[in-house]
Each structure stands twice: as structure tokens, then as C-alpha cells.
Amino acid sequence: MRLIWLLAWRFRSNKRQNGFISFISASSTFGIGLGCFVLILLLSVMNGFEKELKEQLLSIIPHAEFKSVYRQGISDWEGEITQLKAHPKVTFVEPYVKATGMLQKGNKMKAVDITGLEPSYAASGFLPALVSTSEWQDFKDDPSSVFLGKGLLKTLSLKVGDKVQILLPQLTDDLSLSAPKSLTLKVVGSLELGGELNNYTGFMHMSLAAETQNITQGAQGIRLRFDDPFEAQNLTQEIGYGLKPEVYMSNWTISDGNLYQDIQLVRAVVYIALSLVIAVACFNIVSSLVMAVNEKQSEIAMLKSIGADNSLIILVFMMQGTFNGIIGTLCGVVLGVMFSIYLADISLFIEGLFGIQFLSGDVYFIDFLPSKLEWHDVYLTASIAIGLSILATIYPAIKASRINPAKVLGH
Template identity: 85%
Template sequence: MRLIWLLAWRFRSNKRQNGFISFISASSTFGVGLGCFVLILLLSVMNGFENELKERLLSIIPHAEYKSVYRQGIDDWKDEIALLKAHPRVTFVEPYVKVTGMLQKGNKMKAVDMTGLELSYAATGFLPEIVSTIEWQEFMGNTSGVILGKGLLENLSLNVGDKVQILLPQLTDDLSLRAPKSLTLEVVGSIELGGELSNHTGFMHMSLAAETQNITNGAQGIRLRFDEPFEAQSLTKEIGYGLQSEVYMSNWTISDGNLYQDIQLVRAVVYIALTLVIAVACFNIVSSLVMAVNEKQSEIAMLKSIGADNGLIILVFMMQGTLNGVIGTLCGAVLGVIFSLYLADISLFIENLFGVQFLSGDVYFIDFLPSKLEWHDVYLTVFIAMGLSILATIYPAVKAAKVNPAKVLGH
């Protein structure tokens, strides 16, 4: 192996080597490195989005909802909640009533999805953590109080303490529409949920919401969160089939899962596209080695004439080509790891330098470029790049072993 390494390094670093071969060799190294760097960086960004989705958005929205199929709501909903709380995968349960209507302030109107909460359950949920203590206490003591997303407040030019009117559609027994019901509510707090959620979300007391919707049982449905939100689809069905009430089942992947699905789609596209970039770079390894073999035929013939066998020649040229892949892979992986670890700071510096913003908090649930380095992504990238680099050396190395020393030295 020492002899193989010495010969491979000499062939690679020979100053008399054709300049075009050197250029192709350097471009293959650069291509492999660039592919590894971009693949690690983009996978870290996808991991960052997925982590922020889990830590921010999925800590606010319910992971599963069970809504009664009947207009009067769920019978014995307290017993159902006690049953759900006993499940080991459930971390939080609460009853709710959904109210959809139009908020009106002066001549401005905005659609809103109001969720009626039972305070004895909501007190242990996420809402007290994202509003101030004063606002939460005011909400608890005011049955006509509402907490609205900041986007709604801005769109309607509202402030905490203002009165606002909500228009609620009313259905008759034959499901035809009649004149909407009007309620006057007081804004007692505001929340920042991120993205579009802040533009159409609000919270009110469940008793008032049930009254406006003619829900006699008190709760329209039950919503909950799991210890692992990305398993919500299977857990929702598993738990829902055990309920005594007849309910419609829904989970966050149906109502708010478009972003998660986009992340998974982009991750798959990134894997395929950048693996092809690395593969194209490895074709340059094939090209440079084929030209190197043609140029080094006399050296190969002399090595064979002094006793080198075909196996040695093959390993020498495989080592020479693999060196390009190793150098490119290591450089790209190191740069990818460094940029992934400090991407948030780097993106913030670029935003401040050029006065641009990569992500808008009005559209997305975050306003910065996230990154989370997963070492298994690094290992997989290095493995793919090294594997393709080694495969690219096989054909030129075998061609080198087929050089006929008598024919070459005879000329």
C-alpha cells in the first residue's frame, strides 16, 4: 500500500502533466466538494425548518381534533377527556367550540376563526405561556373577552381594550342560512402565532361560544397534543376508534400540514439533484483518469516490465482518482458543517449588509433562516460522494492494467 500511495501521488502531482488533464482533475475535485457542501447545507436548512415547525407551530396548534357529528356537541365529554388523558402518548387534552365569523370594527371587516376554550383546561395549555399574566387574568375574569392574533389587530386597527363586533352565521333546522347573529366583545389580549395564523385566529370563552352555536352539551369537540407530533396521523386514528362518541377525526397534517409536506418534498428533491451533481463531478474523474492513462502508458509499461502486476496498476490509478474525491469530499463536508452551524448568523449579516430579508414573518411562521446540523446527513453525504468517486475510477484503472508493455516500449 505504501508503494501504491507513492506512485498514485507522483502520478497526480507530476508537474509535466498535461495542463488540460490538470484542469479536468481540479474541476472534478471542485465539483465533488461543491456538491457535498451544498447538500449538507440544504439538508441542515430543511432540518432547521422541521425543528422550528415542531418547536413553534406544533406547540401551539392541536395535533388532533375530534368533532361531534351532532349539532348539540359531544355527550359526556368529561368522561371522554378522562379516557384520553390516560393514554401514554397524549400530553394535553381540552374541550373546544369552533366559531367562524366576521370581525367588524367601523367599516373594516375580517374573517376570523374563534376557538372557545374551557379555562379550567386551557390554564395548563400553551395560551397562558404566550400572553402576559395581566392579559390572561383579564381574559379569565371577562366572559365577553377575546384574545386575537396580532395580524387581526393590525388589519382592523384594534388595540387591547377596544370593543369589537363579531357577526356569526346562523343555520335553521333545515340547514338554510338566516340573518347573522351579532356579538360585541372586548379585546383583552393579543398573541403572535407567526405567519397566517396571526391573521385569522382568536380565542374566547367556551360557554359563550357554545351559546352562540346552540351547542347544548357544552363542548363541540375535543382536541389534544401528542408527545411526538409527526406521528399524529396514525395516533389520531388509533385513539379515535376507542372513543364512545361519534366524531369526525382530524389532525394537523390535514389542516396545517402543507408546510411539512413541502419540507419533505424539497428534501427529496435536494437529495436527488445534488447527488446527480456529485455524480457529474465524478464523470470528470473518469475523464481525467482516462487521459492520464493515455499519457502515462510508457510509465505503466516500464512498471510492468520490472514486475508490477495488473492488480498493482489498477490500485495505483484507483488511488489516484480516489484522491480527487477524498479531497473534494472532505473540503466540502468541512465547509458544509461550518456554514450549517453558523447559518443563522451568516444570513443575518447578509440581510443587514444588503438590506434584504430572506423570510418574512407575515408569510412564514419564522422570520429567520433556520439550520440544524444532523450528523447522519453528513455521514450519508460523505459515503455517497466517496462511493461514487471510487466507482468512477474502476474503468480507467482497468484500462491502465490492459496496457501492453511490449507494444508501448517498442515505439
């Protein structure tokens, strides 16, 4: 094996080697390194988006909702909540009443998705963490208070302490719309929910929302959160079929799952596209080795004439080509890992230098470029690159082993 390494390195570093062969060899190394670098970096960005999706957006929106099929709501919702809390994968449960209406301030109007919550249940949820202690206390003390997203406040030129009118549509017994009911609510807090949620989300007291919506049982439905939001689809069905009241089942993958699906789609596309980039770079290994074999015919012939067998010649040229793959992979992996770890700082520096912003907090649920390095992605990328490099050396190495020393030395 030591002889194989020595011959492979000698053939690769020969200063008399054709300049064009050296260029092709260097380009293959560069291509493999670039493919590994970009693949690791983009996969880290996708992992970062998935992490922020779970920790930010999915910490605010409910993972599952069970809405009564009847207008009067869920009768024994307190008993159902007690039963749901006993589920080992459920971390939070609360009743709710949801309505869509129009906010009006002067001559300005804006659509709002308003959710009525019971403060005693919501106190252990996400809402108190988004507002100050005094604002939360004001909300609990005043049944006619409301929290609104900061986008709504900006659109309607509202501030905390102002009063706003909300128009809620009413359904008749034959499910036709009647004149909307008007409520006057006091804004007690501004919410930073992230992205588009800021522009249409509001929270009020469940008792007032139920009264306005003619929900006589007090709660229109029950919503909950799981310890792992990515199991929501299966758990929602499992729990929903076990509830006594008849309910409509919904989970976050239906209402907001498009973002998660986009992340998974981009991840798959990145894997395929950049693996092909690495494969194309490996074709340069084939080209450089074929030309190297043609150039080294006399050296191969002399080796075979002094006793080198075909397996040794094959291993020498496979090792020579694999050098390019290993060097390119190592360079790409090191750069990819470093950039992935410091991507947030690098993006902030570029944003400050050129006065640009990669992600806008008004559109996306985050305003920075996230990154999360997963070592199994690094190992997989390195394995793909080195594996393709080894495969690329097989044909030229076999061709080298088939050289007839008598024919070559005779010329």
C-alpha cells in the same frame, strides 16, 4: 499498500503532467466539493425548518381534533377527556367550540376563525405563554373577553382594551343559514402566532361560544396534542375509533400538513439533484484518468516489465482518482458543516448588509433562516461522494492494466 500510495501520489503530483489533465482533475475535485457543501447546507436548512415547524407551529395548533357529528355537541365530554388523559402518548387535552364569523369595527370587517376554550383546561396549554399574566387573568375573569391575532388588530385598527363586534352565522334545524348573531367582545390581549395565523385567529370563552352556536352539551369537540406530532395520523385514528360518541376525526396533517409535505419533497429533490451534481463531477475523474493513462503508458509499461502485476496497476490508478474524491469531499464537508452551524448568523449579516429579509414573519411561521446539522446527513453525503469517486476510477484503472509493455516500449 505503501508502494501503491507512493506511485499514486507521484503520478498525481507530477509537474510535467499535461496542463489540460490538471485542469480536468482540479475541476472534478471542485465539483465534488461544491456538491457536498451545497447538499449538507440545504439538508441542514430542511432539518431546521422541520425543527421550527415542530417547536413553533405545532406547539400552537392542535395535533388532533374530534368534533361531534351532532349539533348539540359531545354529552359526556369531561369523561372522555379523563379517558384521553390516560393515553401514554397524549400530553394535552381540552374541549372546544369553533366558529367562523366576521369581526366588525366601525366600517371595517375581517373574517375570523374563533375558537372557544375553557380557561380551566387552557391554563395548561400554550395560550398563557403567549400573553402576559394580567391579560390571562382578564380573560379568565371576563366571559365576554377575546384574544385576537396581531394581524387582525392591525387590519381593524384595534388595540388591547377596545370592544369589537363579531357576527356568527346561525344554522336552522334544516341546516340552512339564518340571520347571524351579534356579540360584543372586549379585546384583552394580542397574540403572536406566526405567519398567516395572526391574520384570522381568535380565542374566546367556550361557554359563550357554545351558547351562541346552540351547543347544548357545552363542548362541540375535543382537541389534543401528542408527544410526537409526526405520529398524529395513526394516533388520531387509533384514539378516534375508541371514543364512545360519534365524531369527525381530523389531525394537523390534513389542515396544515402541506408545509411538512413540502419540506419532505424539497429534501428528496435536493438529495437527487445534488447527488447527480456529484456524479457529473465524478465523470471528470474518468476523463482525467483516461488521459493520464494515455500519457503514462511508458511508466506503466516499465512498471509491468519489472514485475508489477495488473492488480497493482489497477489499485494505483484507482487510488490516484480517489485522491480527488477524498480531497473534494473533505473540503465540501468542512465548509458545509461550518456554514450549517453558523447559517443563522451569516444570514443575519447578509440581511443587515444589503437591507433585505429572506423570510417574512407575516407570511411564514418564522422570520429567520433556520439550520440544524444532522451528522448522519454528513456521513451519508461523504459516503455518496467517495463511493461515486471510487466507481469512476474502475474503468480507467482497468484500461491501464491492459497496456502491453512490449508494444509500448517497442515504440
